[in-house]
Amino acid sequence: MASVCFYFQIHQPIRLNKFTVFTKNAPYFDNERNRKYFERISRKCYLPTNKVLLNLIDQFGKKFKIAFSLTGVFIEQCKSFAPEVLESFIELSKTNCVEFLSETYYHSLAALFSVEEFKKQIKLHKDLVNDLFNQRPQVFRNTEAMYSNGIAKIIEDLGYKGIITEGHESILGWRSPNYLYTPKDCNKLVALLRNYKLSDDIGFRFSARWWEEYPLTADKYASWASACEGNCINIFIDYETFGEHQWEDTGIFEFLKVLPHEILKYNNLDFKTPSEIVKSYKPVGIIDVPHIISWADIQRDTSAWLENDMQRLAFERMAKLEKTVKKNSELLHIWRLLQTSDHFYYMCTKWWADGDVHKYFNPYNSPYDAFINFMNILQDIERRLK
Amino acid sequence: MQVLVLGWEFPPAKTGGLGTHCYELVKNLGKKGVNVLLFIPKRSKNVKHNIENVEVVEVGSSIMPYNTSNSKIFEEGYGWNFFEEVKAFNRKCVELALKRKFDLIHCHDWITAVAGMQLKNITGKPFVFTVHSTEYDRTANIYPLKHIIDIEKRGLEEADMVITVSNHMKKQLIERYGGDGRKIKVIYNGIDYTRFFGLTRKEHKNIVLFLGRLTNQKGPYFFLHTAAKVLEKRKDVLFVIAGEGDQLPELIRIAIGLNIMDNVVFTGYLTEEELLYAYAMADIYVMPSVAEPFGITALEAIASGTPVIVSKNSGVAEKIMHCFKVDYWDTHEIANKIICMLDYPVLGECMRRNSFRELKDFGWDRVAEQTIAVYRGL
Numbered sequence: 001m002a003s004v005c006f007y008f009q010i011h012q013p014i015r016l017n018k019f020t021v022f023t024k025n026a027p028y029f030d031n032e033r034n035r036k037y038f039e040r041i042s043r044k045c046y047l048p049t050n051k052v053l054l055n056l057i058d059q060f061g062k063k064f065k066i067a068f069s070l071t072g073v074f075i076e077q078c079k080s081f082a083p084e085v086l087e088s089f090i091e092l093s094k095t096n097c098v099e100f101l102s103e104t105y106y107h108s109l110a111a112l113f114s115v116e117e118f119k120k121q122i123k124l125h126k127d128l129v130n131d132l133f134n135q136r137p138q139v140f141r142n143t144e145a146m147y148s149n150g151i152a153k154i155i156e157d158l159g160y161k162g163i164i165t166e167g168h169e170s171i172l173g174w175r176s177p178n179y180l181y182t183p184k185d186c187n188k189l190v191a192l193l194r195n196y197k198l199s200d201d202i203g204f205r206f207s208a209r210w211w212e213e214y215p216l217t218a219d220k221y222a223s224w225a226s227a228c229e230g231n232c233i234n235i236f237i238d239y240e241t242f243g244e245h246q247w248e249d250t251g252i253f254e255f256l257k258v259l260p261h262e263i264l265k266y267n268n269l270d271f272k273t274p275s276e277i278v279k280s281y282k283p284v285g286i287i288d289v290p291h292i293i294s295w296a297d298i299q300r301d302t303s304a305w306l307e308n309d310m311q312r313l314a315f316e317r318m319a320k321l322e323k324t325v326k327k328n329s330e331l332l333h334i335w336r337l338l339q340t341s342d343h344f345y346y347m348c349t350k351w352w353a354d355g356d357v358h359k360y361f362n363p364y365n366s367p368y369d370a371f372i373n374f375m376n377i378l379q380d381i382e383r384r385l386k
Numbered sequence: 387m388q389v390l391v392l393g394w395e396f397p398p399a400k401t402g403g404l405g406t407h408c409y410e411l412v413k414n415l416g417k418k419g420v421n422v423l424l425f426i427p428k429r430s431k432n433v434k435h436n437i438e439n440v441e442v443v444e445v446g447s448s449i450m451p452y453n454t455s456n457s458k459i460f461e462e463g464y465g466w467n468f469f470e471e472v473k474a475f476n477r478k479c480v481e482l483a484l485k486r487k488f489d490l491i492h493c494h495d496w497i498t499a500v501a502g503m504q505l506k507n508i509t510g511k512p513f514v515f516t517v518h519s520t521e522y523d524r525t526a527n528i529y530p531l532k533h534i535i536d537i538e539k540r541g542l543e544e545a546d547m548v549i550t551v552s553n554h555m556k557k558q559l560i561e562r563y564g565g566d567g568r569k570i571k572v573i574y575n576g577i578d579y580t581r582f583f584g585l586t587r588k589e590h591k592n593i594v595l596f597l598g599r600l601t602n603q604k605g606p607y608f609f610l611h612t613a614a615k616v617l618e619k620r621k622d623v624l625f626v627i628a629g630e631g632d633q634l635p636e637l638i639r640i641a642i643g644l645n646i647m648d649n650v651v652f653t654g655y656l657t658e659e660e661l662l663y664a665y666a667m668a669d670i671y672v673m674p675s676v677a678e679p680f681g682i683t684a685l686e687a688i689a690s691g692t693p694v695i696v697s698k699n700s701g702v703a704e705k706i707m708h709c710f711k712v713d714y715w716d717t718h719e720i721a722n723k724i725i726c727m728l729d730y731p732v733l734g735e736c737m738r739r740n741s742f743r744e745l746k747d748f749g750w751d752r753v754a755e756q757t758i759a760v761y762r763g764l
Contacts, residue, residue, distance in 0.1 A: 020722035021619060021729075309732035349708070349740055368710060368737055372726040 002178065003232050003272035003280065004225055004263055005192070007067040007141075007164070008239040010046075011074050011107050012038060013342035015363045019376040028334055028377050030363065031080075037361050038081040045243035050088040052242075052253060056260050057097045064260045065097045065271045068239075069141050072105030072125050073340060075132070086132070093133035099273035100129045102137035102160065108339035109305060111142055111151050112292070113319040121336065122158065139164065139274040143341050145194065145236075145295040146302065149288065152183035152191065160189060162278040164236065166295040167193030171287050178230025180281050184288040190278055191287055194236040194295060198224065203237040207250035218255050222262035226269055231281040236295075297350070305344035310371040315344060317378055324385050331381055338378065346370035387761060389415065390488035390505070392479055392498035393426040396442075404518050406682065407575060408494060414754035416440040420761075423488055425479050425498075445478045469533075476501040480508075490514060490761060496521070496534050499541035506544060512764040515545035517559060523677035526602035539563050547760050549573050551680040552701025571760055574705055575680045576750035582689035583666040585742055588735075592623045592728055595668035595692070597661070597683055598675075600631030605674035605697065605714045610637060612672070614644040615721035620728065621649070628653040628664050665690035669734060670727050674714040675700055684709070689745060693737040695723055705747070708740035 015037075017030040056064050070089065078086040092098045104110055104121040105128065111118045122140070129137055139162035140155045147165035155163050167177025175181075177193035201221065205211045213220070225233050238245065246252040263269050272280060296304045306312055318338055325335045346362055347370045364370040391412055395405030412422045416439035428444035435442040479501040483491075492514040493502035499515060506513040521534040542548055542563050548570045550556050556572050559565035594613070598604040606627060613625040627637065627650065634652065641650045656664060665671065671687035671694045678700035685702060687694050688709075695710040696703050703711045710723050727734045 020718065021725045022615075022718065022722065308736050310730070310736050313730065313732050349736060365711065366707070368708075368733060371730070371733055372723065375726060375730060376722075 001268055001270070002225070002228055002230055003270050003277055005067070005232050005234045005272055005274055005277050006065075007069065007101065007234070007236045007274060009069050009141075009236070010239040011071040012041065012077055012361075013107070013340045014073050014077065014337055016343065016373055016377055019373055019380070021376055021379075023376065023380070028380075029337070033363060034077060035081045038077050041240060041244055041361075042082045042085050044248070045240050046082070046085045047088065048248075048253065049239065049242040049256070050085070050092060052256055054088070054092055054095070056257070057092070057095045060260055060264070062097060063264060063271060065099070065273045065276070067099040067101055067139075067273045068092075069101035069103050070129075071103060071107040072121075072128055073107060073337065075128060090132060093135065099139075099275055100133050100135050100137055101164070101274065102126050102129065102140045104143055106336045106339050107143050107341055108336065109143060109146075109302075109315070109341055109344065110339060111146060111154075112302065112306070113315070114322055115154060117322060118154065119158065138162065139192070139278065141165075144304075146292055147191075147289060147294070148292045149184045149290055151292070152186055152189060152289075156183070156186045156189035162190050162192055162274055164192050164194070164234075164274065165289075166293055166300055167195055167234070168293060168300050170300060171289050171293060175285060176230050178228055178233055179285070180231065180278070180283040181285050181287045182283040184286055190283045192232065192234050192274055192277060193287075194234050195228075196295070198228075198233060199235050199237050202235065202255075203241045203245065206241075206246045206252060206255070215251070216255065218258040218262040221255075221259065222266060222269070225263060226266040232272070232277045234277075303350060304348050305341055308347070308349050308367075310349075310367070311344050311347045314347065314371060314374050314378070317375070317382075321378075321382065321385065325381075328385060331384060335381065338374070338381075343370070343374055347374070387490075387758075388421045388423065388488045389761065390483055390486070390491045391422055391424045392491070392493045392501055393424055394494055394497045396424075396426040404494060407518065410576060410578065410750040411753060411757065412440045413437050414750045415757065417751070418754055418758060420754075420758060423486060425482065427475055443482065445475060445482065472497055473500075476504075480504050484508065490764060492516065492761075493541070494518060496537045496541060499537050503540065503544050506546075512546040513544060514547050514549065514760060514764070515541045516549040517542075517555065517679075518551060519677075519679045520555075520558060520562070522558070522562065523679055524601075524603055526676040528602055535563075542566075545569070546764055547571060549757065549760060551575050552704055554699055554701055554704065555679045571756075573753055573756045573760075574701065574748065575682050575685070576753040577682065577685040577689055577745060577748045578750060579685075579689035579745045579748075582662060582686060583691060584689065585691040585739065586666060588669060588691070588731075589667070590669060590731060591667065592620075593626055593668045594623060594670045594672060594724055595626045595628065595664060595687070596672055596674075597628040597656075597664060597687075598673070599629055600627070600633040600637060602633065603675060603677050604629075604631075605676050606633060606637055607640065608674040608714050608717055608720070609672055610640050610644060610646070610650070612674070612717040612720045612724065613641075613650060614646050615717055616724050617646055617649055619721075619725050623649060623724075623728065625650045626653060626664065626668065627651065628656050628661070630655045661686075662690065665692055668692050670695060670724055672720065672724070673697055673700065674712070674720065676714055678702070685745065685748060688738070688741045691738050691742065693727065693734040693741065695720060706741060706744055708737050708744060710737075 105125040140160045141164035145165045177195045180190045347367045349367045393408040422440040424442045428446045490512045491502050493499050494516045502513050521530040542565045556570050560567050596609040665687050671692045673684050673696045675697045680701035684694045684696050697714040698711045
């Protein structure tokens with residue numbers, strides 16, 4: 001018996017306003033642009049996908065379950081730009097078939113510079129989830145699945161039962177991601193590992209004509225899941241896959257609509273949420289991750305955010321403000337919004353010349369423009385803190 | 387294959403990118419086994435050219451295409467004598483060419499197009515026309531000469547194939563000249579980057595460089611106004627304007643008016659060697675051209691390890707990713723970028739390393755290959 005575990009990541013950064021060295025007394029965030037993007041994605045992805053999922057839960061009762069992780073900055077934008085999207089998530093939460101995960105409120109890289117700040121942002125997010133959906137999250141996922149022994153230990157100490165990261169060969173070796181593992185130096189916490197092959201089959205390859213499995217049908221996908229050995233098949237993908245990364249005309253919604261039916265045809269498969277997986281199965285081994293990994297790009301490390309010197313300088317300058325900014329309640333939230341990983345992602349030069357992975361709703365013409373804009377805002381904040 | 391190339395400038399006598407283009411093109415065509423017969427105007431000095439498979443014929447005439455300050459033969463604009471010389475050169479080219487054997491004719495810009503068209507009419511050989519810039523570009527659309535535009539238009543009509551240096555140019559040739567898009571092929575210019583200093587260590591003397599002819603086309607005014615804005619924020623920056631041209635006195639007046647002469651240097655004409663140093667010493671190269679069909683100087687700056695800010699509508703902006711692309715009139719934004727590059731040296735460092743890597747896509751052998759493909763398709 002293996003359990004299929006669906007978890008969808010939902011995040012939209014609050015993008016920065018155009019800010020030059022000459023700019024004075026202007027807002028730091030580009031509300032107009034953020035609203036435009038948010039409304040578009042709501043129309044193409046959030047609303048229709050929520051509707052499909054709600055119908056599926058109605059149809060299958062307790063047999064179909066999913067998990068979400070909604071960032072605090074996503075929820076803030078929901079409240080300002082599309083309250084109906086938030087309503088539909090609340091409706092989903094009332095079905096008891098939807099679990100909400102814990103993460104940092106700001107989708108930040110806080111774990112990389114301050115334990116105190118990291119914990120604070122987790123608490124802010126946990127309280128928000130509790131308020132909105134009346135759930136106390138049991139399973140944690142860090143920004144972009146960033147994970148290490150040290151991060152796992154912090155999460156265990158906060159009382160979580162599970163943590164999510166990437167099921168990559170670099171930490172598993174010959175072992176399968178379809179089992180629970182114990183993070184090194186932890187006793188109570190278990191790690192759920194993303195099955196990146198099956199996840200990317202939907203997230204990246206669904207409409208790829210070069211792929212020998214194209215077109216991907218629900219019955220074919222279910223047969224692959226059924227053939228998997230192990231306890232849990234963790235399909236962790238960005239929610240924007242539905243309707244935005246994979247447009248409606250690729251047939252992604254039809255795929256989603258029939259997938260639970262196809263999966264439940266197999267006697268050896270069921271659906272479980274992450275915390276149910278943690279309760280149902282025992283870890284089979286230890287994973288030892290001394291250096292930080294993530295689920296991003298081919299390297300599966302932090303290089304998408306902190307590889308080049310611009311990214312490092314921007315990050316260091318931001319981190320340096322921690323002490324002083326905490327005495328200023330007005331700027332504290334703004335400073336935290338600057339920690340959102342996307343701002344550093346936009347400065348990435350790694351793939352830029354040929355790839356467009358980093359271009360998705362990117363407000364900048366180049367990584368250099370992203371750097372300049374970020375630094376000008378940071379400088380303005382530094383000035384105000386003096 | 388025997389190609390008759392009608393050139394305009396050729397090293398060492400050159401005033402712009404076209405001379406470099408002609409030289410590198412025929413050299414690389416020659417290397418690939420194409421026999422080239424090159425006609426160029428005869429300059430005052432006798433120069434021996436020794437290029438494999440290339441025969442250089444100097445045709446008696448002494449054309450200087452732009453009115454540079456040390457050439458006294460012109461009054462305003464191109465001047466009357468200049469047009470007479472162009473006519474004479476074209477006549478002479480036809481006369482000499484008819485005594486020779488060739489399979490096709492390849493002309494560069496309007497200045498040799500008349501001879502190209504005549505030769506096509508007489509011999510029936512195919513005519514390839516490369517447009518490096520148009521009259522609208524060269525004059526920044528201020529009093530373009532109808533007489534030249536007409537030659538360009540006819541050239542585009544009569545050519546069997548047209549080559550141009552950017553998509554932006556192709557669009558212009560279609561929209562402004564009614565050119566037939568099906569016979570216009572874009573071949574980006576190349577660069578022999580080994581001639582330049584490469585990624586040497588920067589001394590960070592806060593030098594911002596403009597290099598080009600001082601004409602409306604190249605946008606030196608915008609450079610000066612940008613300088614004034616930068617200097618509002620930082621006083622430790624030196625703005626170097628390298629090159630000569632008819633706008634020099636006016637530019638000096640403007641710089642005085644803006645009260646920035648303490649931070650501006652006009653170098654005048656630079657020798658090839660001085661040019662290499664100018665590129666390498668600069669912390670930032672700015673090319674705020676109003677019109678720039680390609681923009682070879684941006685590649686030369688990159689080859690000298692200098693990060694560049696280029697006009698959005700330049701041809702080079704279509705191909706180079708690791709640079710800033712700006713509206714030439716947006717001096718506010720250009721100043722913003724310059725200040726940030728000076729404030730955060732890591733920015734320029736990242737940019738110059740990444741852009742230097744992009745130069746490998748700009749080999750002249752690639753230009754020659756694509757040109758041969760055009761010849762073969764005739």
